[in-house]
Amino acid sequence: MTEWFRDELPCSTIPVDDRAVHYGDGLFETVAIRDGEPRLWEYHVERLQTSAARLGLEAPDESRLRSGLVSALGRAQADRTRCVAKILMTSGRGPRGYRRPDGGQMTILTGISDAHTTPDACYRDGVNLRLCNTRLAVQPQLAGMKTLNRLEQVLARNEWNDDSIFEGLTLDTDGRLICGTMSNVFLITGQGLVTPAMTRCGVSGVMRRHVLTLLDKAGIECSVRDVGVEELWSSEDIFISNSQYGVLAAKRCSERTWRPGEMFHRIAAMVSASGIAEGPA
Amino acid sequence: MTEWFRDELPCSTIPVDDRAVHYGDGLFETVAIRDGEPRLWEYHVERLQTSAARLGLEAPDESRLRSGLVSALGRAQADRTRCVAKILMTSGRGPRGYRRPDGGQMTILTGISDAHTTPDACYRDGVNLRLCNTRLAVQPQLAGMKTLNRLEQVLARNEWNDDSIFEGLTLDTDGRLICGTMSNVFLITGQGLVTPAMTRCGVSGVMRRHVLTLLDKAGIECSVRDVGVEELWSSEDIFISNSQYGVLAAKRCSERTWRPGEMFHRIAAMVSASGIAEGPA
Numbered sequence: 001m002t003e004w005f006r007d008e009l010p011c012s013t014i015p016v017d018d019r020a021v022h023y024g025d026g027l028f029e030t031v032a033i034r035d036g037e038p039r040l041w042e043y044h045v046e047r048l049q050t051s052a053a054r055l056g057l058e059a060p061d062e063s064r065l066r067s068g069l070v071s072a073l074g075r076a077q078a079d080r081t082r083c084v085a086k087i088l089m090t091s092g093r094g095p096r097g098y099r100r101p102d103g104g105q106m107t108i109l110t111g112i113s114d115a116h117t118t119p120d121a122c123y124r125d126g127v128n129l130r131l132c133n134t135r136l137a138v139q140p141q142l143a144g145m146k147t148l149n150r151l152e153q154v155l156a157r158n159e160w161n162d163d164s165i166f167e168g169l170t171l172d173t174d175g176r177l178i179c180g181t182m183s184n185v186f187l188i189t190g191q192g193l194v195t196p197a198m199t200r201c202g203v204s205g206v207m208r209r210h211v212l213t214l215l216d217k218a219g220i221e222c223s224v225r226d227v228g229v230e231e232l233w234s235s236e237d238i239f240i241s242n243s244q245y246g247v248l249a250a251k252r253c254s255e256r257t258w259r260p261g262e263m264f265h266r267i268a269a270m271v272s273a274s275g276i277a278e279g280p281a
Numbered sequence: 282m283t284e285w286f287r288d289e290l291p292c293s294t295i296p297v298d299d300r301a302v303h304y305g306d307g308l309f310e311t312v313a314i315r316d317g318e319p320r321l322w323e324y325h326v327e328r329l330q331t332s333a334a335r336l337g338l339e340a341p342d343e344s345r346l347r348s349g350l351v352s353a354l355g356r357a358q359a360d361r362t363r364c365v366a367k368i369l370m371t372s373g374r375g376p377r378g379y380r381r382p383d384g385g386q387m388t389i390l391t392g393i394s395d396a397h398t399t400p401d402a403c404y405r406d407g408v409n410l411r412l413c414n415t416r417l418a419v420q421p422q423l424a425g426m427k428t429l430n431r432l433e434q435v436l437a438r439n440e441w442n443d444d445s446i447f448e449g450l451t452l453d454t455d456g457r458l459i460c461g462t463m464s465n466v467f468l469i470t471g472q473g474l475v476t477p478a479m480t481r482c483g484v485s486g487v488m489r490r491h492v493l494t495l496l497d498k499a500g501i502e503c504s505v506r507d508v509g510v511e512e513l514w515s516s517e518d519i520f521i522s523n524s525q526y527g528v529l530a531a532k533r534c535s536e537r538t539w540r541p542g543e544m545f546h547r548i549a550a551m552v553s554a555s556g557i558a559e560g561p562a
């Protein structure tokens with residue numbers, strides 16, 4: 001259950017003429033709240049602001065976003081020290097037609113949900129992945145952003161209902177490896193670390209950015225570039241990242257199996273040491 | 282102004298957890314109501330049902346769609362004999378996450394708006410088009426459908442605010458001509474008629490289908506295939522089609538100008554004779 005708030009008040013509906021409903025004309029962020037504080041907040045704010053500018057939307061300032069979040073946390077029934085906050089921003093209400101109205105007022109909503117609990121075994125042993133049949137279209141104009149146009153992710157996620165599969169990886173329509181339906185992916189190869197570039201499609205996750213920053217600080221090189229699916233199969237180890245659960249090794253994807261190795265454990269320890277204390281100690 | 286109805290009742294809002302808001306997980310149709318009847322109704326219903334099946338959604342039956350429409354028309358303040366009905370269908374409410382809930386109930390809304398009035402001069406002299414910078418991503422899984430993921434159209438339509446420009450044409454990311462932001466396009470060339478295939482991206486418009494059916498009945502061949510943008514510039518004449526206004530010749534696109542020729546007038550007369558009496562008599 002998610003409790004939604006708008007302008008400091010609970011809200012259970014949005015106007016039927018909001019452009020999110022008709023066009024998906026907006027963006028969202030899913031923020032992990034830990035110890036009562038939004039984790040990786042500056043990355044979330046920066047992505048939302050950068051994405052808004054790319055879509056031609058007025059970027060909300062940090063203080064407005066934070067006050068909406070603080071107000072929602074203060075009113076929600078959920079455990080406000082550890083939960084999930086979804087910030088949803090749309091171009092607002094408008095008459096019929098794709099053209100945005102002059103002087104339109106953005107809609108900003110904050111939803112508070114209970115935190116996910118990822119089983120310890122996922123951290124210890126890794127998770128099962130699958131390769132989705134749904135492909136992501138190559139669209140540089142929207143690449144990297146968490147827009148409200150998410151039909152590809154819906155189709156990909158609805159390909160399986162086997163709860164033993166934790167996540168599905170998606171390729172683009174050219175067959176390159178991009179990301180999971182709600183995660184990014186890193187490969188540990190004989191030639192070093194690599195993660196797909198988010199310049200064609202996919203979402204540039206905040207945890208991906210955090211991991212890249214930690215790797216950089218530790219002097220561990222990670223190549224950010226186009227990745228063919230064959231590199232997935234030939235990798236020594238792979239792991240996924242997400243704002244809520246941090247990093248998780250894959251133990252299987254389709255028929256390929258892996259065992260989380262030394263490099264993954266080193267990276268997981270770096271992530272934990274940075275304050276992303278999600279797994280078993 | 283659009284008046285919205287749901288389950289026979291006026292509605293001004295939708296639940297904040299509807300999957301249209303978060304993912305654009307749904308479809309829509311924009312139906313021209315003429316003489317109190319939905320025009321090209323069977324084409325709208327068929328597209329909605331076919332698209333729903335492709336998205337893995339339960340297809341609403343024709344009688345349910347029609348009764349929603351009739352009820353909305355009966356209650357709306359707009360001129361019920363001549364107006365626009367927008368049918369919006371979503372996968373319904375759901376908890377957080379891309380996965381559709383088991384046993385979810387579709388949302389079906391009907392919105393009634395005043396009819397568009399296209400100036401006589403547009404029918405007589407043609408309209409000005411522009412070529413948009415926004416490209417459409419190649420995504421065969423979504424091609425042809427009117428889904429609620431319309432950010433590309435929003436970006437394309439927001440490229441201009443010069444009211445002398447009637448419509449913008451869009452190319453796909455490979456540079457092929459696809460369609461307008463809210464229309465389809467036909468080229469009249471020295472080698473005959475051609476309209477872009479809707480297998481990579483774009484929307485298969487009901488008026489496009491009607492025109493293709495009329496051409497077929499009249500024994501006029503129209504090739505439906507991939508079209509390079511160079512064919513746009515070298516065409517003898519071009520026209521656009523849309524469920525509300527029928528067909529309109531282009532008099533200009535970017536720097537290229539045309540004069541509606543004999544073949545266009547013949548097609549426009551066929552469309553009029555079929556009951557699409559939008560233009561000047």
